Amino acid sequence: MPDNSFVATGPGRPKDLAKRQAILDAAKNLFLRNGYASTSMDAVAAEAGVSKLTVYSHFTDKETLFSAAVLARCEEQLPDLFFEIPHGTPVDIVLTNIGRGFYALINSAESLELHRLMVAQGKQDSKLAQIFYEAGPQRIHQEMERILSEIDKSGSLRIDNPRLATEHFLSLLKGTCNFQLLIGCAAQPSEQEEKEHVREVVSFFMRAYRP
Secondary structure: OOOOOOOOOOOOOOOOHHHHHHHHHHHHHHHHHHOOOOOOHHHHHHHHOOOHHHHHHHOOOHHHHHHHHHHHHHHHHOOHHHHOOOOOOOHHHHHHHHHHHHHHHHHOHHHHHHHHHHHHHHOOOHHHHHHHHHHOHHHHHHHHHHHHHHHHHHOOOOOOOHHHHHHHHHHHHHOOHHHHHHOOOOOOOOHHHHHHHHHHHHHHHHHHHOO
């Protein structure tokens, strides 16, 4: 029987975006639930309601799919909008928007489970750990570094070393709460606690790098 779920994609013909999203959603759920080694492309296909051939037509192998799933999760809560500086927007507002997006991302249930998975998996597969790092944390650091370079050029803050400043800003946002959540000894912060934490971090950062 022919596989009707597979759509040939010749030059100029886009793939089915709905199926791609279904595959990504299935992959995110299964990787977190079962781990990387125990998640097969067959299982992802079944969860997404498509054929295995369709999965491979969108993602060439499991490593590519895992990388895309991690990146998709980051983009859900930290979209490109957070990494742009709208003309005329005060720097503290820009940093607050980024800070709240980042804080929500790292403390979300899915992100916490993914980090636990990678801590357990990293020693066994360094290549997989590198894929995770490049798709998620490294990309966030690079984008933040770019934004801080732009802020330095604008003269709003004086940031001689954007890479180091990025580490300062993101580490301050993580605080102790993220570690407590990772090891399961704290409850999720309330929205008010989140706002206050981000506001304090932004205020501290602005004072440290004010011209």
